[in-house]
Amino acid sequence: MTSRLVPPAGPRRVLALAQLANSIGDGAYYVTSALYFTHVVGLAPARVGLGLTVAWAVGSLAGVPLGRVADRRGARGAAVLLAVGTAAAVGSFLVVRGFLPFVLAACAYATAQSGMAAARQALLAGLVTAGERTGLLAHLQATLNAGLAVGAGLGGLALQAGTRAAYLGVFALDAASFLVCAALLLRLPTVAPVTVGEGREQGVLRGRPTRERDGLGVVRDRPYVVVALLNTVLLLRMPLLSLGLPLWIAERTTAPAWLVSALFVLNTGAVMAFQVRMARGVTGLGSATRAVRRSGWVMLAACAVFALSAGVPRRPAVGFLAVGAVLQVVAEMGQSAGSWQLSFDLAPVDRVGEYQGFFGTGVTVARTLGPLVLTSLLVGWGTPGWLLLGGATVVASHAMGPAARWAADRMTRPGVDAGREGARTGWVTGPVRRGQWISNSPPK
Template sequence: MSLPTAPARSVSRPRRSAPRGLALAQLVNSVGDGAFYVTSALYFSRVVGLTPGRIGLGLTLAWAVGAVAGVPLGHLADRRGPRGATVALAAATSLSVAGLLLVRSYAAFLLVVLAYAIAQCGLAAARQSLLAGLVEPGARTGVLARLQAAGNAGIAVGAGIGAVALHLDTSAAYLCVLGVDALAFAGCAVLLGRLPAVEAGGGSGGGERRSATVLRDRPFALVTFLNTVMLLRMPLISLALPLWIAEHTAAPGWSVSALLVLNTGAVMLFQVRTAAGVTGLPGAVRAVRSGGVLMLASCAVFAVSGGLAAWAALVVLVAGAVLLVWGEMRQSAGAWQIAFDLAPAGRQGQYQGFFGVGVPVARMVGPVLLTTLVIGGGVTGWLVLGGLFLAAGAAMGPAVRRAERRTVGNAPRSTGNPGKTVLEE
């Protein structure tokens, strides 16, 4: 699919409605994501006829390739214009989901989920580049917080749609869910196409040199690695904690759903407020550091939930979940600001694509690592995991200072106080 070149016009004063347009697009495609997440495994097993092992292997391979593809697709967004790239990649995601309707063999499954993962990872990078062009630097983290809240709301609605399909448990119901997801991404493409165009920032020459820039930026790679470690919180709430509750605590089974609802609801209600004070690199580093402390505290609280009476275990688990989501929101806000501020001008797409690799890597590595630590290691495993969060958060400051020395003078600053950087903190 060819990408239209953006007109040679900078959007120095983007429309006030651009953040609302981005949030609406996020809400729409998240409805499809939520429905897909809760039903895809059963669709692949009961309708397509695949074993759980083959499904897991295929998805792992697909997300691994998608993670790698995010960098060149982000670079393409820089070179050709982020609005055109986001529209094309949202449309490609819609087509790939529609392709799942026709999958009836493992080979077809691999091809389609590979296309889906590549389009999704590329869309994430291109959308970040588009946001950077449409939103003033000091407002980007706040806008991302609103997008996160909108995304969680959409996922909650989509999960409700998926729950209906799970209740019906028929091929037609699962196919309808895939149709909803495909239509949601098509709608997302339409909404993104209505946003103002942003001038392509990659320049006209030195394409090979520019495309490899982020891959040679070792300080930024270290920042990305530390962020990936902290993103292990994702499979913690969705996989490791439910298994811990089921196997090591006396808490009622419904507590798993309750904690997931608490996490989603807290992000919807408080992510924007939590991110409001993060306007520059110094504040971003403090936010990530405090996120590491809070996630260590949550792990320590979860660790003592085993062996308690049912009601006591539930109270302790809720306390740990509150600490975890608070740390999650602090870490997310800081990470967004850091990723934007350390990316050189005109290269947001490839840098955001590289930084975004942390999400699929955490999803691939996290389940094995966390189940080994938490389920196999018990209290000690929880404390080791919390120590990883704490260490990654503490190391982010020195890593960002090193990366800032590399990019100072070349990257735009998103700080609320332009005269102060992390180097002066």
């Protein structure tokens, strides 16, 4: 178990420790923030929801330019500054006493979080080889879940106390966790800034002229945008454990309410134990699209099993929900591993931060639209809603193959170096035949 959570010594372990530090604070924040803003600050729940929606919308827009700054000014320095900025934003929540200050503080928090995510991805890309990235991201995902679990437990103690001081202590802990994260990131080697076109002589940049100078950057890269949009559809399952299943269990099944917590623990434990193993087979574009495609079918099976839990006695309902949760976490781990590989391999080497900032907006969109989509489909439509959710996942996962082929066809220009890069990612380009797969079967 330790080897699955702790990468080998060096930059990879430091990145994991930084992830662990801020995820502990985030775990405590996630379980207490809603009650803090309503009970301590005194905001209406509807205003809290509105403020957070506005904040994450601003944060998603900021991810791309902040990622570009990380590329141009240095990923380590950008990541450290944004971690400190996140700590300051969390600390400002301690003195917020009205709606407008809350929105401003939330916007600062979401902006710093989105930018830090993009900068850390650029930092990771600069510190480890391309073949190690997906494996390291799997380690970081396992570490993230471990930290969130510990943080959620600490947040639970604050909820049990129910005092203003306990809530303030949680926010202080979250702010401190980001300062620790910043200190750990400072221990990493410096990643030199890159300039547009720096990787072109390596044969790994797209052959068409760069679009960065027109101000739109990655948004003009239509193949990558399509891949990111398809990934966003697959991410709509993100609020399933926190919102979709709890409402489904309460409204449509005879299962006990405590099962919600048990399914959450099952999901978190499975990711901690098996995410690294699930990612080992994902080493290039071919294996990545196959992992995403398989995950779509597994998610459809999970949705079908979840639907069976309605209208049956308690024990069968619990059984169906448990089996569905196992299938769902298997689909989640496969989709995560595949999407990580695609997001890096389809991005120009001199603009990783900018492209990761854009790819990461899918998480924000899923968190924003997911609750509305899931409540409408699952609680409103019942079994047809589950099947529609699963069917949409299958369609998006199968469309990822052609979309990745389109993006990879435009990634490199002919040449020996381009062919070498294609071989590394499981895709042949240049003098062989553009878009031809090697070592892996082509996506359907």
